Amino acid sequence: MTDKEKEQKALEIYQQLINTLEDVPEKAEIINIVNTLIEENGLSPVGEPKTTLKASRRKFEGESVSKTCPKCGSDHVGNRGSAHGKSRFRCKDCGASFGSSTGRLSEGSYTSEKAWDIFVEGMLCGDSLPSLSEKCGISLSTAHSWRMKLFSQVANSAEGRILKGVIQEDEIYLPSSFKGNWKGAVNLGIEMDYTDVVPDYRKYGFRDYPHERGSQDRKRGLSRDKVCIATAIDDGRNVIGKPVGRGNVSSDGLEHAFSSRLDQQSILVTDKSKGGIKYAESTGLAHFALDSKTEARKGPYNLQLVNSLHSIISEISHSRFCFATKNAELYITWEAWKLLNRTRSLSEKKDTLKNLVTPGKKAVTMQQIRSRELPEVLRQVSES
Numbered sequence: 001m002t003d004k005e006k007e008q009k010a011l012e013i014y015q016q017l018i019n020t021l022e023d024v025p026e027k028a029e030i031i032n033i034v035n036t037l038i039e040e041n042g043l044s045p046v047g048e049p050k051t052t053l054k055a056s057r058r059k060f061e062g063e064s065v066s067k068t069c070p071k072c073g074s075d076h077v078g079n080r081g082s083a084h085g086k087s088r089f090r091c092k093d094c095g096a097s098f099g100s101s102t103g104r105l106s107e108g109s110y111t112s113e114k115a116w117d118i119f120v121e122g123m124l125c126g127d128s129l130p131s132l133s134e135k136c137g138i139s140l141s142t143a144h145s146w147r148m149k150l151f152s153q154v155a156n157s158a159e160g161r162i163l164k165g166v167i168q169e170d171e172i173y174l175p176s177s178f179k180g181n182w183k184g185a186v187n188l189g190i191e192m193d194y195t196d197v198v199p200d201y202r203k204y205g206f207r208d209y210p211h212e213r214g215s216q217d218r219k220r221g222l223s224r225d226k227v228c229i230a231t232a233i234d235d236g237r238n239v240i241g242k243p244v245g246r247g248n249v250s251s252d253g254l255e256h257a258f259s260s261r262l263d264q265q266s267i268l269v270t271d272k273s274k275g276g277i278k279y280a281e282s283t284g285l286a287h288f289a290l291d292s293k294t295e296a297r298k299g300p301y302n303l304q305l306v307n308s309l310h311s312i313i314s315e316i317s318h319s320r321f322c323f324a325t326k327n328a329e330l331y332i333t334w335e336a337w338k339l340l341n342r343t344r345s346l347s348e349k350k351d352t353l354k355n356l357v358t359p360g361k362k363a364v365t366m367q368q369i370r371s372r373e374l375p376e377v378l379r380q381v382s383e384s
């Protein structure tokens with residue numbers, strides 16, 4: 001390893017340490033000690049405090065700020081001075097006290113805010129991972145983790161939302177991919193003995209030969225190695241998009257994906273597939289089943305948005321940028337977010353993403369990102 005790589009590795013270990021401290025009550029004190037030790041040795045992992053200190057001096061105690069409370073979601077938030085060189089805020093509704101990154105994208109990360117800024121902008125502009133890593137001064141594996149963290153923040157903020165009004169729903173079948181799961185340590189340059197390790201695709205009963213990009217599937221029809229993704233989008237820009245099973249989708253699969261998340265007064269628009277119709281009947285919702293491709297493209301009840309999203313997802317998953325199946329939901333929610341926000345300005349989108357919070361939920365940690373597993377619903381082949 002070169003010195004630069006060693007420094008990067010040390011920084012990553014430091015970040016992991018900080019993430020692990022997440023749930024420790026005395027964490028502020030421990031972090032201070034670690035930071036002091038690092039600074040005394042002439043290193044500076046913390047680029048943030050100097051700027052936040054300046055910013056906090058300009059604000060007065062109790063002044064309203066444009067922050068969302070990470071605990072209750074209220075926008076009624078006031079400034080509360082600073083602690084350990086970082087601004088603190090207090091929610092005027094629930095009384096929660098929180099820091100500028102609490103529950104947000106940059107939580108637990110000791111890289112500068114500026115790096116996150118460049119990163120989010122790059123993600124919105126479709127930059128590649130190597131280019132993001134170079135621009136932000138982070139390693140490739142950190143860039144990958146940051147990407148998953150951004151996707152998780154978007155997915156978490158959509159979690160639990162109820163879809164209302166006119167809801168478009170459709171399914172798409174994608175080839176499975178176990179990219180990145182197999183011999184992960186080797187890719188990170190760590191030596192490990194893999195003789196007893198069972199690769200995920202074998203563990204979960206997917207076919208025993210690696211997926212070749214761009215190749216035609218040998219089996220015709222819907223094989224058990226294909227993953228069914230179901231997506232529902234309402235006219236208020238809310239999305240649910242996730243894998244619902246392997247092979248042909250059943251109405252049970254759709255029930256699993258959308259259970260209790262569609263408002264009872266809404267109108268469901270689907271195509272005329274059996275699963276969709278059966279599912280619509282089971283929900284008791286008002287239902288429009290569209291007959292043809294032309295019908296799906298126009299009129300007040302159409303499948304335009306969901307079809308556009310599915311073409312984007314399908315293109316990615318058949319390209320060399322295909323995503324690991326275990327991360328499918330994150331990629332779908334991200335692409336949906338971009339599609340639904342396509343008319344907003346870059347800076348508006350950047351601000352929204354950097355400030356996304358899910359009330360009552362912590363920002364996802366790098367550890368959680370690394371230990372992500374294949375969703376339960378894809379582990380077994382259904383016997384139907």
Ligand SMILES: [Zn+2]
Pocket residue numbers: 069070071072073074091092093094095096
């Ligand atoms: Zn609150």
